[in-house]
Amino acid sequence: MVESLAINGIDDSPRGRLLSAAAHLFRDKGFDRTTVRDIAAAVGIQSGSIFHHFKSKEDILYAVMEEVIHFNTERLRQAIASQDSARDKLRALLRAELQSIVGDTAEAMAVLVTEWRCLSDDKQRKALALRGIYEQLWLQVLESLHREGAFRADPFIIRRLLTGMTGWVPNWFDRDGSLSLDDLADIMVERVVGES
Amino acid sequence: MVESLAINGIDDSPRGRLLSAAAHLFRDKGFDRTTVRDIAAAVGIQSGSIFHHFKSKEDILYAVMEEVIHFNTERLRQAIASQDSARDKLRALLRAELQSIVGDTAEAMAVLVTEWRCLSDDKQRKALALRGIYEQLWLQVLESLHREGAFRADPFIIRRLLTGMTGWVPNWFDRDGSLSLDDLADIMVERVVGES
Amino acid sequence: MVESLAINGIDDSPRGRLLSAAAHLFRDKGFDRTTVRDIAAAVGIQSGSIFHHFKSKEDILYAVMEEVIHFNTERLRQAIASQDSARDKLRALLRAELQSIVGDTAEAMAVLVTEWRCLSDDKQRKALALRGIYEQLWLQVLESLHREGAFRADPFIIRRLLTGMTGWVPNWFDRDGSLSLDDLADIMVERVVGES
Amino acid sequence: MVESLAINGIDDSPRGRLLSAAAHLFRDKGFDRTTVRDIAAAVGIQSGSIFHHFKSKEDILYAVMEEVIHFNTERLRQAIASQDSARDKLRALLRAELQSIVGDTAEAMAVLVTEWRCLSDDKQRKALALRGIYEQLWLQVLESLHREGAFRADPFIIRRLLTGMTGWVPNWFDRDGSLSLDDLADIMVERVVGES
DNA sequence: AATGAATGAGGTTTCATTCAT
DNA sequence: CATGAATGAAACCTCATTCAT
Secondary structure, eight states, X not given: OOOOOSSSSOOSSHHHHHHHHHHHHHHHHOTXXXXXXXXXXXXXXXXXXXXXXXXXXXXXXXXXXXXHHHHHHHHHHHHHHTOOSHHHHHHXXXXXXXXXXXXXXXXXXXXXXXXXXXXXXXXXXXXXXXXXXXXXXXXXXHHHHHHTTSOOSOHHHHHHHXXXXXXXXXXXXXXXXXOOHHHHHHHHHHHHHOOO | OOOOOXXXXXXXXXXXXXHHHHHHHHHHHOTTTSOHHXXXXXXXXXXXXXXXXXXXXXXXXXXXXXXXXXXXXXXXHHHHHTOOSHHHHHHHHXXXXXXXXXXXXXXXXXXXXXXXXXXXXXXXXXXXXXXXXXXXXXXXXXXXXXXXXXXXXXXXXXXXXXXXXXXXXXXXXXXXXXXXXXXXXXXXXXHHHOOO | XXXXXXXSSOOSSHHHHHHHHHHHXXXXXXXXXXXXXXXXHHHTSOGGGGGGTOSXXXXXXXXXXXXXXXXXXXXXXXXXHTOOSHHHHHHXXXXXXXXXXXXXXXXXXXXXXXXXXXSOHXXXXXXXXXXXXXXXXXXXXXXXXXXTTSOOSOHHHHHHHHHHHHHHGGGTOOTTSSOOXXXXXXXXXXXXHOOO | OOOOOSSSSOOSSHHHHHHHHHHHHHHHHXXXXXXXXXXXHHHTSOGGGGGGTOSSHHHHHHHHHHHHHHHHHHHHHHHHHTOOSHXXXXXXXXXXXXXXXXXXXXXXXXXXXXXXXXXXHHHHHHHHHHHHHHHHHHHHHHHHHHHTTSOOSOHHHHHHHHHHHHHHGGGTOOTTSSOOHHXXXXXXXXXXXXXX
C-alpha cells in the first residue's frame, strides 16, 4: 500500500509543508499570481526563508510536479498489479487516475496540468521524462486490450481521449453528488470497450 | 457558411489586429507572462496606444474570449442545421468543435480554456452566460440521441467527457499526421454510440 | 458697474467656457489631478481640440488666474471709489474681497491660491506683477487709516493678517448660514480698528 | 518640554528619515509632483524599498500629517498648562501655533494645509478626527476669554479668523527680519482683545 | 476649428531574490 | 536555519501633446 502522508506524497517536514501550501496556492491562483510571500505566509515563515529550502520559486513548482508524478506512477503500478484481466486493469487504471485527479492529490495534479507552461524548457524535459513512465503503464494495458479485440481504434489515440476525459473531471465533478468515482470509471470504461 | 475573416471572427481593424496578436501571445506564453508591450510590439504600435482600444489588459483577454465564443456558437448552430439525423448532428458538432479547437480559432480557444482564471469574477460571469448558449446546443442533440437509445449514460456526463476529449486534442494532435479531423470525429462518435 | 458675465469675468466664447470648466475642475480636484480630457469632456469637445485654444494645460491655469486677478482688481477699484472715509473704504475692500472669495469668482480665486505652485516660474512672475496692483489698492487705504491713528500695528502686517483671514473663509463659511458677508466684513473691520 | 527630535516629532529611524524627506518634498513641489523616486533618492534608497515602510505613496502623506498633528496637539496642551490667565493662554497658543507653522514643523504643517485634498476620503476623516482635538483646545481658551468679556464676537468665528491669519504667515514671514514671532503673536492677540 | 488615434515619457507599485545579522 | 530590509527590474497604466484627416 502506498503510504498516505500529509497532503499525499508529501511529508510533514518544512519542505513538505512548503510544497503542500504551494500546491494549494498554485492551484487556487495560478503560479504567476502566487507570490513567494503568499507561500511563506501560508506556512508561517518569512519570504526570505523559503530560499533556504528551494533555489527559486520555479523550483518549488517543479518539486510539486515531480512529487505528484512519482506518487501517482506508483499508484498506477499497484493498480495494475492488483488485477488480472486487461479489462479489470483498465478500470483500475481509470479509478486510480480519477483518485489522483479529484482525490488526494487533486491540487498537485491540477497544477501539473495548468501550470506546465511556467516550467523552464529544461525542467519541462525532466518532468516529461517522468511522465513518460506513467504513460507507458497505460499504453501496455490498452495495447493488450486492443490485441484482445476489445476495441478497434488506435490505443494511442484512445489513451489521449481518456487523458482528456479524466483531466477535465475536476471542472465539473461534484464529490458530494450522487455519481461516485467508481460509477464514473465504469462509464469511462464503456467509452473504450462499448456499453455492456 | 460562416464568413472566414483574418484570424477568424476577428477582422482587420486595429482592434482586430490587436486581438489576433493578443490571442497568439496569450496562447504562447500565457496571459500573465504576456506584457502589454509584447502585444503592442506585435502589432507595431507603442504600448500606451493599446489603451485607446481597450481599457485594460484584462479587457483584451475578455474580448478575445467573447469573440471566439460568439463565432463558434454560430458555427455550432450551422453544423446542426446542416444535418438531419441526430447521429449526423453529433458528428457535425464534434467536427465543428474540433475545427474550433485545432483549426481556425485554435489560439483563441486555447486561451479560453487556459486563461479563464485570469478573468475577474465579473467578466467570468459574463463569459459563462455566453458559454451557456453554446452548451445548450450540444445538450439538445445529445438528449435526442439518448431518447433514441443510442447510448445509456447520462447525456450531461457524456457532454462533459466529450468536452475533455476535444479540449485535450491540441496537446497531441498533429495537423500534418495521417489522422484527419474527420477520422478523429468518427472515433469520438464511437465513444458515444459504440463502434458501429 | 463691473459687467457680470458667465462665470464672472469670463465670457461665453468657447475660450470662456473652457476657462469656467477648468476653474471648476481645478478647484475641485486640483490642477494636477484634472486631466485635459476632463476639461474637454466638461465643455463637450475632444481633448485634442483644447490645443487650438490654449498652447498647454498650464496656459489654461494661467488664463484663469489672470482673468480673476483683473476682474477683482477692477472690483476693488470701484469699492474704494464708492466710499469717502478711510474706514468705509476698508469695509468696502473687505466686502469686495469676500465677494471675490466666496461669491461670484470663488472657484477661480481658490485656484489662484491653491494651484499657484503649478505655474512655471516665468508665469508666476507675470501673475505676481498683476497681483501687485491689487495689493497696492489695499495698502493705500490701510496706510491712510494708520496715519489717522485707527490702529498702531504696521499696515503691511495688518494686510497680511487680513489676507489670511479672508483667504481661509471658503474653508468654513456657510453661504446659507445666519452670518452674512456684511456681518463678517464688520467683524473683520473690528480686528483692525477695534470693537467700536 | 516637548522633546525636540530630528525634524521634530519625527525620529531618526528609516521611517522617520523617509517622513522628513517626504515632508520637505511635498512642501516644495506638492504631493502630486513629488515622485516616489524623488523621495527614495532623497534618503538614498531605491524606489521599491519605500514600500517596505509604507503601503502607498498616499500613506506617506497621511503619516506626515498624523505625526505633525499629534506633535503639535501636545505642544498646544503644554502651552495652555504653562499659563494661568486666559489672556496669557491665548498668547501662548498663538506663539505655539506660530512655532508649528514657521518653526520646527513648518514643512509638515504646510503639507497638512496644502495637500489635504490628496488624501482619500477615508484618511481625511481620520485626520479630521485628530485635528478636532487640537481645535478643542483652542476653543476652550477662546470661550473663557469671551465669557470674561475680552471680546464680543463669536469665539468660533474668532478661531476661524486666527486660523487664517496664522496659516498665511509662512507666505510672508521672514525669520531673519526684525519682526519676531513673539511680536507677531502680540499683534495677533490684539486682533482678538483690542490694542489698548 | 475639430477630431481621435498615436505617441512616449514617466508614474506607482509588485516581487523574486540577496545578504548582513 | 531564520529574518527582514533592500534591491532593481519590470509591470500596467496615464496623460499632455501632436498631427493627418
